[in-house]
Amino acid sequence: MTEPHSVGAASGSPGLKGSTLGGKQLQFLTTKVVPPRCPGLIERPRLDGMTAQLPAKRLAVIKAPAGFGKTSLATVWSERLREGGNAVAWLTIDADDDAPPRFLFYVAQALQRACKEVGTAASDVIRESFLIGSAAVMAMLINDLADVDEEVYLFLDNYHWISHPEIHEVVVFFLTHAPSHCHVVITTRTEPVFPLASLRAQNSLLEIDAPALRFDLQETRAFLAQEKLGALAPSSVELMHRKTEGWPASLRIVASTTSRLGKDIEGYLRNLSGTQRPIGAYLAEMLDGLPRELVLFMLRTAILDRLSPPLCDAVTRTKSGRQQLGLMEKRQMLLTPLDREGQWYRYHALLAEYQRRPRRRRRRMRRSSRAPCDRISGVDGLRVVGCP
Secondary structure, three states, rough: OOOOOOOHHHHOOOOOOOOOOOOOOOOOOHHHOOOOOOOOOOOOOOHHHHHHHHHHHHHHEOOOOOOOHHHHHHHHHHHHHOOOEEEEEEOOOOHEEEEEEHHHHHHHHHHHHOOOOHHHHHHHHHHHOOOOOHEEEHHHHHHHOOOOOEEEEEEEEEEHOOHHHHHHHHHHHHHHHOOOOEEEEEEOOOOOOHHHHHHHHHHEEEOOHHHHHHOOHHHHHHHHOOOEEEEEEEEHHHHHHHOOOHHHHHHHHHHHHOOOOOOHHHHHOOOOOOOHHHHHHHHHHHOOOHHHHHHHHHHHHHEOOOOOOHHHHHHHOOOOOOHHHHHHHHOOOEEEEEOOOOOOEEEHHHHHHOOHHHHHHHHHHOOOOOHHHHHHHOOOOOOOOOOO
């Protein structure tokens, strides 16, 4: 945290030292409006090249669970766009930004950093009062952007921190009324509350999801070569790719671990699971902070190799299966759809293994008066882990 100062000082915009929002001191962080540096990224032409589609899209959504490289991809896109002569604004969102005045102030500063003639009036109005409407502030930014000649791209990283309805509404206002040369790119773990259906119908939406962000086998090889693990046998590379399912974060954890194992790499990969400490610790962080009811649901249903609302209801003895699966899908909780109708899912293998740890399972089974095997034994083709 720094003393409030000018984000755009280098570009001639007014200073922010001593800035206030509605009479409250603002501790302004320049790093929030600067794209992060992501060293060690491998080239992924199938994703990196999608910048060519952005000029024709009003909104691009990169949506996936934690550790899938959303910010990394957005950073690559922002660099390419900037190198192409476009105006690129960046805002890294955190939990404190879920307040309309603060959010709009940072958006104004991000745009001002990209286009020095944009945002001064809006920033001044926000500093003077909390009472002015968010749509009025956004209208001022839109009017400023109308005079910009370059294509303008506003990146909103970690948008899943936003829950305030007024912020959702003002972003939709921007998507609806901004000049045609303005575009928005967001990264998020959850489905944004935007009119995505109409944007799809207008061919104005680009969507990148978890399956697209997973490393394919060729990308896994390239990543391991960059991590100085290129000497691994092809069978070991394929095994690592299969067990991690191309999840970038788990690949990086495994690569970091195997680099210290010396000759025992093959055995480590054969026994790789979500119960091992480095991966388990990462999964624990992912689950931390989730609603207790959702965590219990995941623990109780981890015994299923496939999930459906009726099966989950049988295992948990509740009627919340459809609701909880929908919530997990919305939160991008390493849940893979198995059909297009939204009836069948499965957990990522590492997450399922983590949830099935003996200590957790004993605790779960104590909460149940009888084993779930009897309650779902009549379902054809279903394999339940731990059931005969």
